[in-house]
Amino acid sequence: MADDVKKLSRKLRRLERKLWTREYLLKIAEFDGATIAPQNGAEARGEAMAALAGAHHELLTSEKSRDLVRSLEKAARKGRISGQLADEVRVLARDQREASAVPTEEEAAWTRLVCEADTVWHRAKTANDWASFEPYVDRIVAALKQRAERLDASRDPYDVMLDQYERGLTAAQFDAFCEQVRATVVPLVHGIVQRGYQPDASFLSDRVPDAVQRQISFDLIDLVGIDRADTALAFTEHPFSEGFAPGDARIATHIYEDNLISNVYSIIHEAGHAIYELGVDPDYAYTCLAGGTSMGIHESQSRFFENIVGRSRPFMGPLLKILRRRVPDTYDDVSEDELYRAVNIAQPSLIRTEADELTYPLHIMIRYEIERLLFAGEARACDIPRLWAELTRKYLGIEVPDDTRGCLQDTHWSGGSFGYFPTYALGSAYDAQLVEAMVAEGVDLGEACASGDLSPVRAWLGAKIWRWGRSKDAPELIGGACGAPFDASYYCSYLARKFGALYAL
Structure with missing residues (x-):
């Protein structure tokens, strides 16, 4: 592997580790919220998770990160990288393209919304209280339809959502x-x-x-x-x-x-x-x-x-x-x-x-x-x-x-x-x-x-x-x-x- 590609690959691994760290902390907060966290801490947890999600999104979609991935994609097309590294470039490029379609502030707001909605759902299920959860469903669906349009306005928004969970499914x-x-x-x-x-x-x-x-x-x-x-x-x-x-x-x-x-x-x-x-x-x-x-x-x-x-x-x-x-x-x-x-x-x-x-x-x-x-x-x-x-x-x-x-x-x-x-x-x-x-x-x-x-x-x-x-x-x-x-x-x-x-x- 040429020296320039080696240098790029080292940068990629550093970027991936930083992204993983933010994802890890988000998962910890989400797991904690669904298991042992007190209900009254939901708002603070939502703010922290929104900040983490925003930081993750900003790092993933920054011009510096995008330039790095584009350079590696170019090297892959020329056959200069293969194996695991080529897979990393392909998958991260896809993640990056999809994330770039959504503004950072929108990603943070989304994380805050679902954190709040999850807390309300837990209470609503116990109390048989659909009315308290109902507004969140409309807000979440509206947000997802907007996200689907950003990702691919040419497709049915529900097909776009299916693709997020199972690639290619319609x-x-x-x-x-x-x-x-x-x-x-x-x-x-x-x-x-x-x-x-x-x-x-x-x-x-x-x-x-x-x-x-x-x-x-x-x-x-x-x-x-x-x-x-x-x-x-x-x-x-x-x-x-x-x-x-x-x-x-x-x-x-x-x-x-x-x-x-x-x-x-x-x-x-x-x-x-x-x-x-x-x-x-x-x-x-x-x-x-x-x-x-x-x-x-x-x-x-x-x-x-x-x-x-x-x-x-x-x-x-x-x-x-x-x-x-x-x-x-x-x-x-x-x-x-x-x-x-x-x-x-x-x-x-x-x-x-x-x-x-x-x-x-x-x-x-x-x-x-x-x-x-x-x-x-x-x-x-x-x-x-x-x-x-x-x-x-x-x-x-x-x-x-x-x-x-x-x-x-x-x-x-x-x-x-x-x-x-x-x-x-x-x-x-x-x-x-x-x-x-x-x-x-x-x-x-x-x-x-x-x-x-x-x-x-x-x-x-x-x-x-x-x-x-x-x-x-x-x-x-x-x-x-x-x-x-x-x-x-x-x-x-x-x-x-x-x-x-x-x-x-």
Whole structure:
């Protein structure tokens, strides 16, 4: 590498480390705000986060930073740089172009707005008070539509938002995906309802004290394969996780003493996110390539551990071993088959995060359709409770008793994450195709789940997905791992096989 390119690359690494430092501090403040920070500190936290976001934005988009990236892009075009450095230049240039479309003061104001909105949402959900949160939804949607226009005025603003979470995804593509999935899911749901049979799951509602559930949480983190020295467990209204740095990916859960299984699968799900972050190539640390590449891929990893592993028949042995040790009075008398059937009950329900695999994509469609209407200007925040009730009735055939269990149940909108929800369904669909490729390459998934030794699964996912960080977008990752482009038919076949067998359809 010529001396001038070496000098430029050193400058790039210094810039990336400075950007990472600001991102790290923002994540710390956000995690703190959702877990242990007092409500009355929200305004001060919002000011601090706005200042940090503004400083990050200003550094990323400064003329000096842009000149540096342009010089490296020129070197890349001439073939003077390659490998990791070329990937860093490509990804940072994209980040820079998108950030440059938004003024620094607007970025700071946005951070202040979503910090305030998140605090209001937490109170509103607890109090069943949509009216207090409603104005923030309209403000956030307006801000995002303005941002979308700045990013690409030639495209539908909702397509621009989808692209922020899953590169290349459009509403037309997701519409086609939904149509294909509905054609499988709806007849299966109807068939289960008509059959009129559900297995006994009464033991799942036995009371399990908070302290015991915390012990189980750490047992499950161990089982997924995360070193406890690499993570911390916190508690919040809506479970989530965040990757901060090498050796630091944190998990936040919510414990209900009368619903142990909620925490069990929240932990396994969030541990899937965390282990992805921890599995990124260490050479990417402190660069723009660190972290997951997209929310679709991120959700594929969390839902892989939650569903493909965590709700599989072979995994019931290791799971039941933990439950019997911690809650013997209930689980000593529960068989592996009884537990398997109980945790895979398929029936319409209100809460997305508690939904079974089969009806889960219908929950996503409810949120997706509302977001489309908001961005098209065909609905406002005041319409959301009504729309939620109508779509829940349409897709799930049940009534919404209150907003806490309806349109206030998810944290995403308070953080401005419009366009995120479709990635949950895509992640589940990616998983079905990843399983086929994993098994075809000789990984005995059933044996790994039955033994409780998931190292072969982690090794395969680590090599095919985790290590690449942001250096590859979702289509390239899926194509590389599976040897073919994404195909939702794998997902539809998986659902039909699993639930057809469970309910003898």
